[in-house]
Amino acid sequence: MSDSFTLSLRPDIALTTESDRLMLQSTQHRLTLEHPQPGLRTALESLKYSSQTFSQLQAVIAELDGIEASLNFEFELQKLINLGWISHSVLPLATAIAIAENYQFVVPPFDEEQPWLVSEAEPLILSRFAFLRQEKQQFILESPLSQAKIILLDWRATALIGKLAEVDSPFTFLTLADGLIDAEIARSFVQLLIATKMIQLEPESKALTEWQFHNLLFHRQTRLVPLDEPPKSEIPQFEDSERSHFVKSPMSDRVISLEKPSLEALAQTDISLTQAIESRQSIREYGEAPITLSQLGEFLYRCARVKEVYTFEDDLMNIGECTKRPYPCGGALYELEIYPVINHCQGLDAGVYHYQPLAHRLHQLTEPNPDVEALLYDAWKATGQQDIPQVLLIVTARFGRLFWKYHAIGYGLILKHIGVLYQTFYLVATAMKLAPTAIGAGNSQLFGKIANLNEHEESSVGEFMLGSLKQ
Numbered sequence: 168m169s170d171s172f173t174l175s176l177r178p179d180i181a182l183t184t185e186s187d188r189l190m191l192q193s194t195q196h197r198l199t200l201e202h203p204q205p206g207l208r209t210a211l212e213s214l215k216y217s218s219q220t221f222s223q224l225q226a227v228i229a230e231l232d233g234i235e236a237s238l239n240f241e242f243e244l245q246k247l248i249n250l251g252w253i254s255h256s257v258l259p260l261a262t263a264i265a266i267a268e269n270y271q272f273v274v275p276p277f278d279e280e281q282p283w284l285v286s287e288a289e290p291l292i293l294s295r296f297a298f299l300r301q302e303k304q305q306f307i308l309e310s311p312l313s314q315a316k317i318i319l320l321d322w323r324a325t326a327l328i329g330k331l332a333e334v335d336s337p338f339t340f341l342t343l344a345d346g347l348i349d350a351e352i353a354r355s356f357v358q359l360l361i362a363t364k365m366i367q368l369e370p371e372s373k374a375l376t377e378w379q380f381h382n383l384l385f386h387r388q389t390r391l392v393p394l395d396e397p398p399k400s401e402i403p404q405f406e407d408s409e410r411s412h413f414v415k416s417p418m419s420d421r422v423i424s425l426e427k428p429s430l431e432a433l434a435q436t437d438i439s440l441t442q443a444i445e446s447r448q449s450i451r452e453y454g455e456a457p458i459t460l461s462q463l464g465e466f467l468y469r470c471a472r473v474k475e476v477y478t479f480e481d482d483l484m485n486i487g488e489c490t491k492r493p494y495p496c497g498g499a500l501y502e503l504e505i506y507p508v509i510n511h512c513q514g515l516d517a518g519v520y521h522y523q524p525l526a527h528r529l530h531q532l533t534e535p536n537p538d539v540e541a542l543l544y545d546a547w548k549a550t551g552q553q554d555i556p557q558v559l560l561i562v563t564a565r566f567g568r569l570f571w572k573y574h575a576i577g578y579g580l581i582l583k584h585i586g587v588l589y590q591t592f593y594l595v596a597t598a599m600k601l602a603p604t605a606i607g608a609g610n611s612q613l614f615g616k617i618a619n620l621n622e623h624e625e626s627s628v629g630e631f632m633l634g635s636l637k638q
Contacts, residue, residue, distance in 0.1 A: 168241055169274045171355040172255040173218035177264055177394070180252050182215040184208075193394070195268070196250060206231030210240065218256055248272055251314075251394045255362070257355045260324040260348070263363050266393035267314040274362045291357075293331045296380055297365045308365060311387035315363040323347045327356060331366070389579030396575070403572050404485045411567035413488045414473065414525045415504055418618075421531040423515065425464030433469075443594045450602035451553040453634035458557050460514030462599065463507065464527070466633065469493060469595045470588070471505055473525040484572070492524065494591045497580050502568035503588060504625070506532075506618060508559040510543050511634075519617055538617050542610065546632055549608050556604075557634035561614055562588065565625045585629040592631050602637065606630040 176182065181192045189208055191198040200207070206228035213219050213227070221244070229237035247253050251265030255272060263272075297310040299319075306325055308317040319325055326347055344353040360366040405411075438446075475491040489499045496502075505522040507529065509515055519539055520529040533539065547555045562585060570577040589605045596603035609630040615622050 168221045168244070169358070170220045170222050171257070171274065171358050173220055173258055174214060174224065174244075175218045175254050175256065175262075176211075176214045176247075177252050177254050180215070182211065191247075191252070193250075193252065195394070204228075204232040204236060206233075206236060207240070207243075214253070218258065255359060257352060257359050259321050260327070260352065260356050261308075261320055261359060262318045263315045263359055264318060265315050267391060268394065270314050272315075272362050274358050275368060291331075291366060291368075293328065293360070294365055294367050296383060297328075298380075298384075299325070299328070310363075310365055311383040312367070313364045316393075317359070317363060317365065324356065327353060328360075331357070331360070385579070389576050392575065402483050405487070405571055406485070411565055413476070413490055413501065414523065415521070415565065417523060417530050418521045419530045419532055423460075423520070423529040423531065425467065425527050425529065426461055427468055427527060428465040437598050440594070443597045447593045447597045449604040450634075450636065451550050451604050451632070452637050453554050453557055453602055454637045456635055457511035457513050458601065458633065458635045460512060462601065462635075463512060463515070463558060463633075466592075466595055466599060466601065467505065467507075467522050467524075468527055469599075470591050471522065471524050472527050476525070490525075494584075494587050496584055497569070498572055500568045500572070502564045502566065502581065503584055503628075504563045504565060506561040506563065506614075506627075508539060508542055508556075508561060510555060510559070511557045521618075532618055538613060541613060542617070545608075545610055545613075546606055546630060549606050549630075550604055550632065554634070556632040558632070560592070560631040560633060561609070561627050562629035562631065563614075563618075563620070563625050564628045567624060581628055589629070589631060592633075596633060600636050602632075602634045604632040606632060 176191075177193075179193065181190075183190045183192070187202045189200045189203045189211065191200075191211070203211070209227050209231060210219075210224045213224060219227075221241070224244075225237045225240055228240050244253070248265075249268075249270055251268050251270040253272075254262050254264050256262040265272075294310055294312060296312050297308060299306050299308055301307070306319040308319060308328065319328075327343065330343060330345070340350040340354040340357070343357070344350045347353075357366065361368060470493055473490045473492060476488050477491070478488055479486065486498075486500075490501055491499070492501060505524075507520045507522060509517050509520065511517070515529075516531070516534070518534045519532045521532060522529055542561070543555055543559055546559050547553075564581045564584075566577070566581075569580060573580050593603050593605070606629075609627055611622065611627045614620070614627045615625075620626060
């Protein structure tokens with residue numbers, strides 16, 4: 168085990184002693200040692216309250232518990248490393264903190280003759296997935312490829328990372344340190360970056376080259392709960408229910424009431440679910456006669472209306488009123504809103520509307536203008552430039568409805584909700600013999616301008632085209 172680093176317990180790991188018992192505990196695991204030997208107890212207390220190299224810890228155990236115990240210590244320490252409980256530091260520059268279990272911290276040997284090379288053709292360089300961000304007045308180096316985050320304790324660490332990011336020719340640790348810090352410390356810092364995969368020694372695999380930085384980061388952030396995330400000691404409380412009410416307040420006084428179809432009659436005349444699933448397809452060409460207001464009203468009623476308003480008997484999270492709708496939603500919070508952009512719809516003027524799912528009606532926000540036309544043009548361009556949509560459904564998310572409860576996975580959850588809403592759109596449109604098409608891109612800033620939205624409170628997250636079926 169390398170002495171290039173000082174070792175310590177991750178800050179959130181608790182160490183407690185009770186007579187002849189010593190306990191280490193994280194939010195996920197507890198380790199209890201009965202009758203620990205004096206040297207092991209001292210070493211673990213050193214890991215909690217100070218930083219020591221492996222050799223220093225081993226020497227303490229050898230002195231108090233004997234040589235055999237000190238030799239066994241490396242095996243026991245490796246178990247703690249794999250749990251993600253051990254932090255590795257290169258002082259005074261940085262500390263690597265594990266954020267995943269089954270943590271692997273492996274320091275490969277350097278070629279003393281050419282420490283700057285991965286191969287003859289590829290210089291050692293910072294990974295393209297590594298990034299810096301600021302938190303609590305410290306820079307943090309992270310990467311979706313890494314099982315650790317590195318806390319930068321000194322501005323010189325940031326300077327060294329900057330130099331590594333632009334390396335395109337051979338260097339030595341002396342030239343890398345460049346008078347900023349001792350060359351041996353610079354060497355240990357580079358070893359820390361390699362062990363945490365901030366520097367990759369192997370060329371990227373073909374599969375990895377297909378990933379863009381933001382895609383891989385988003386994937387990692389929405390799938391992994393970091394080990395160092397603060398424990399949820401209290402049940403989250405919804406403290407913003409007025410601003411993020413279960414239904415959005417009316418956005419204008421220009422109201423269009425919509426017809427409510429008979430679900431009993433539809434149950435007798437609709438095609439089967441199997442038929443709808445098997446015949447579903449994206450259709451981008453429309454009939455000569457446009458979709459009607461009656462059809463649009465039936466579509467919105469079947470897809471997105473509020474079916475029921477209720478409250479939990481034991482409302483521990485202070486959610487207040489909740490709703491049931493035709494599509495599912497995490498926590499029954501229903502953050503999505505639907506804004507029909509009307510180009511051609513029989514019985515309804517062109518313009519932008521907001522669908523009020525509780526009252527089942529539309530509120531007109533604006534009449535046609537160049538910005539609205541740009542939305543329709545973008546949708547046409549994004550779907551193969553066939554027919555300009557008769558109706559463009561802009562789906563937004565009110566982030567405050569969701570983020571208070573689902574902190575780390577909130578935006579990923581919104582995209583899942585968009586997916587289930589799209590499928591509902593498709594199946595209902597197929598049953599109604601309409602022409603549906605999901606769109607893969609949209610202009611959130613332009614729509615926010617049209618609807619007068621604060622993009623951090625509510626923003627478009629999906630678009631869907633709808634029209635009459637071509638005969």
